[in-house]
Amino acid sequence: MQFENSLEFAEKMDQQDPLAAIRNDFAIPKMDNGDDEVYLCGNSLGLQPKLAAEYVQRELAQWASLGVKGHFSGDFPWMPYHEFLSEGFADLVGAKTEEVVAMNTLTANLHFMMVSFYRPTETRHKILIEEHAFPSDHYAVESQIKFHGFDPKESMLLIKPRAGEDLIRNEDLIELIEKEGESIALIMLPGVQYYTGQVFDMQAITQLGHAKGCKVGFDLAHAAGNIVMNLHDWQVDFACWCTYKYLNSGPGSVAGCFVHENHHKDEDLPRFAGWWGHDKSTRFKMENTFKPIHSAEAWQLSNPPVLSLAAIRGSLDTIKKAGGINALREKSLKLTGFMRHLLTTQIPERITILTPSEEKYSGSQLSLTVRLNEKDDPERGKRVFTALEDAGVTGDWRYPNVIRVAPVPQYNSFKDVYRFVEILKNAIDNH
Structure with missing residues (x-):
């Protein structure tokens, strides 16, 4: 599908998303100011469904x-x-x-x-x-x-x-x-x-x-x-x-x-x-x-x-x-596709995406490496990851140099994806 580089586009996608309401069935971690975290760590530990606690x-x-x-x-x-x-x-x-x-x-x-x-x-x-x-x-x-x-x-x-x-x-x-x-x-x-x-x-x-x-x-x-x-x-x-x-x-x-x-x-x-x-x-x-x-x-x-x-x-x-795995996969392809589009059109010279671009060979997760600056600083990627965490993004870091992020279709929104890329751009600019 055709993606656009704007918050308005992300919000429109969320409004049209048939699975958007499923997010309300999960406990979403909060930042200190009370806002929802941008939680992109479902590849490591998924969020708690309210039914799980009830059962x-x-x-x-x-x-x-x-x-x-x-x-x-x-x-x-x-x-x-x-x-x-x-x-x-x-x-x-x-x-x-x-x-x-x-x-x-x-x-x-x-x-x-x-x-x-x-x-x-x-x-x-x-x-x-x-x-x-x-x-x-x-x-x-x-x-x-x-x-x-x-x-x-x-x-x-x-x-x-x-x-x-x-x-x-x-x-x-x-x-x-x-x-x-x-x-x-x-x-x-x-x-x-x-x-x-x-x-x-x-x-x-x-x-x-x-x-x-x-x-x-x-x-x-x-x-x-x-x-x-x-x-x-x-x-x-x-x-x-x-x-x-x-x-x-x-x-x-x-x-x-x-x-x-x-x-x-x-x-x-x-x-x-x-x-x-x-x-x-x-x-x-x-x-x-x-x-x-x-x-x-x-x-x-x-x-x-x-x-x-x-x-x-x-x-x-x-x-x-939510409609089962086929419905989740359909949304996942859009969420991850939107993230890939934002990364490759906005900061292609600063991020490398390891995950294959062909849909058959990729899932929700994108594995990212931060390209080194002119000083070839090997710790730059970890500093960028720490800055993401400080700004309310939860992903995970895997040595030696990969940031893993996974927009999960059950509880992540297109606005989450847009916010993440904006925060990532700022973290890279300042680290």
């Missing part, structure tokens, strides 16, 4: 009045509570309800998935990840390789950008899988790269990986609630995501997991088992012969924390009220 309070009241009977009483009894999230999760990632489950936390889930889907042999033992993976993913992969008795120097295969570039080229990734595929046991890449905001072509990666005999899984921490996915149709083996970024479910909230139905009935598939993954019809007979549920629930260990699930349910209901 958590409801379960606290249930606990107070019913005690243990709350496991089986009321509209949302605790024992099956995780099942109330399945439809929302499935809609977000393009899955069947039986392919998703709320359990554990993100890195824990990656480990549990690798127990099942990283089965190295002497000839096929490598795990392919990106060189600048989120540290927790790197640690998890490295430790799994060591656990199986292999050397990460030989078994960790890293895809990286070309020299002098920031993004991984699709053709380089394809070439590496084609070349090394016979030795790769598992491809585990992000849906959206945390540092650059680059979206990976998950469908193509999965198809190519399977053609080479590899298992394929994704870390969707920055993808869930951000971009449209179809994990079931793409035949992805597994995927894991946190729920506190674009899913707005609270710090450290319970994570999500996808396991394709192709694997549900394989009772010989190795896994770390717990009683919440055991067949529901006989779970409480307390027998010591594990019979996995024929769904993603089979990978559960323990009954999950209901208060966290309640917050997630509040967030998912808020997303549903």
Whole structure:
């Protein structure tokens, strides 16, 4: 669409925005003067939906009045509570309800998935990840390789950008899988790269990986609630995501997991088992012969924390009220497109945008670097970021030199985007 460089245009877009009222369903942090912050940090921690607080309070009241009977009483009894999230999760990632489950936390889930889907042999033992993976993913992969008795120097295969570039080229990734595929046991890449905001072509990666005999899984921490996915149709083996970024479910909230139905009935598939993954019809007979549920629930260990699930349910209901992931993505493209337009037309010589410009390869997040001045001052970017914070903008800083900002369609406005760019221009001029 055609964007204009004016506050009036931003205000007109907000007036025409069918999702504008959803902002009122969130708690927006305030500055000292009482004005709303320009909160652009949903890629790290999303804001609190009012329904999340309401639903958590409801379960606290249930606990107070019913005690243990709350496991089986009321509209949302605790024992099956995780099942109330399945439809929302499935809609977000393009899955069947039986392919998703709320359990554990993100890195824990990656480990549990690798127990099942990283089965190295002497000839096929490598795990392919990106060189600048989120540290927790790197640690998890490295430790799994060591656990199986292999050397990460030989078994960790890293895809990286070309020299002098920031993004991984699709053709380089394809070439590496084609070349090394016979030795790769598992491809585990992000849906959206945390540092650059680059979206990976998950469908193509999965198809190519399977053609080479590899298992394929994704870390969707920055993808869930951000971009449209179809994990079931793409035949992805597994995927894991946190729920506190674009899913707005609270710090450290319970994570999500996808396991394709192709694997549900394989009772010989190795896994770390717990009683919440055991067949529901006989779970409480307390027998010591594990019979996995024929769904993603089979990978559960323990009954999950209901208060966290309640917050997630509040967030998912808020997303549903907004029209779901397709409606959110439609607004996201406009919000981020407006931000990119303002940056590239007003301060192109002072800011570099690392995130790809093609819509297919970018989500809500833009990763920015502040170009050095004539003194080549390496701390300039951090000073600009601090000035943004002082002026009421919440984004985040990632070493060595990236400012990440994410206009989230549920609660950010076009006026937020305009204000951010005005504040950024002033911060750069004065630092």
